[in-house]
Amino acid sequence: MDLRQLKFFLEIADCGGFTKAAEKLFIAQSALSTAIKKLEEELGAELFSRQNKRIALTYEGEIFALRAREILKSVDSAGQEIAELKSLIKGEVRVGLTPMLSSFFFPKILAAFKQQYPSLQISVQGDSAWNIQRKIETGEIDMGIIAGEVPDGLDSHHILREEVVACVSRSHPLAGNRKLPRKKLLSQPLLQFKAGYAIREIIDDIARKEGIGTVTAAESNIFSLLKNLAKEELGVAFLLKMAASGTPNEVAVISCDPQIYLNHFIAWKKNTRLSPANRAFVDFLASELDEYYMLKRAAETFPLP
Structure with missing residues (x-):
């Protein structure tokens, strides 16, 4: 069994017949019939009932159609994820930073991120936390640093x-x-x-x-x-x-x-899927902050003389 057979099977089910499916798939009807016959032999079950020149899914065919759609959807999702990983070769991180954090906290983090992802572009917009929040909500920027309470319309990760x-x-x-x-x-x-x-x-x-x-x-x-x-x-x-x-x-x-x-948070619009570049930045920031807090606790516990 292969993905090609699953696609053939679902096209027949959706079209309601072999002739229309063959036309949409741009293959000979005989080749389509052979592929489905082979699939039925592998499964040991009839997937279509053929009565009075009409094609309909059998009970087994309905169950198999449900699972076939899930399989193809999973394959598509996996392909998309792989493509997104490859897209980290290029892309842009658009982030809003508050003035004090951009001057004293983020330069080293941005430099380290750029070193790990040299092909990604970083676009930084400086503004107040309130204006950054508004720009995230209106879609002017993808994500940014906000302070205080996180509003309901945003997802976030606590950073500082x-x-x-x-x-x-x-x-x-x-x-x-x-x-x-x-x-x-x-x-x-x-x-x-x-x-x-x-x-x-x-x-x-x-x-x-x-x-x-x-x-x-x-x-x-x-x-x-x-x-x-x-x-x-x-x-x-x-x-x-x-x-x-x-x-x-x-x-x-x-x-x-x-x-x-x-309290400061890196925030983005709720129910909005971050681009691979922006997700990489959020994950990198979380990792860097774990190290930052570890060093900070060590300095507070064992201060230099």
Whole structure:
């Protein structure tokens, strides 16, 4: 038995006769009849009843038709998967990244991914987590980094839980503290991200819940500008710890009490099949993050002297 026989059999069943099936398959009717006779001999059962010049499936034929369709569908799926694996030779990864993560977290990951998949193109679009989420939902980008809660319309993989810390000038009166109450930090003039940025939403939400009337000294969507404004003593900037600590001696870093954390996810539209290139990136990112967290835990457990 081979796939060719299964296709012949199903074409006859769908056409309701040998003549029409032979025409659609572009083969002689005698060759088609011979192929089906051989198939019936192999199975030891009649697949078609031939009465009054009419062709119909027997009970055995109906059962076999169901299984034949499943077999051919599985073969098609397997062929598609193999083709997708081959397509990793070429393709494009389109991903949206938030500014701080794209500057301090993703460069090494993107470089390592490119080294493993040198033929794939990487297209990075920088934006706020909120705008990235909107662009995924509208199909402008395939996937991207979002922060906070994952909406119902997206599938996701958790990638990072990072502390949000306060940054002040090294000459600021609060600079000598490693940790301070949120209320004390939020009572200072604030250097804020613009509305729609995840950290801005967190800070505003905490201030609202704790009844703190905040004063915004300046706002921007450029995290490096906010950090430099803090360095120039204009106020307190809240940044991810990796960005605040990424350039030592520029600003003093203070943890909030209780601490503030922000969860990040790689997300894509729900019920949408990722391209092989994008799926390869998600899988690679998950693998790299397992190693990242392992090294991070080791550093926290056995800090350097």
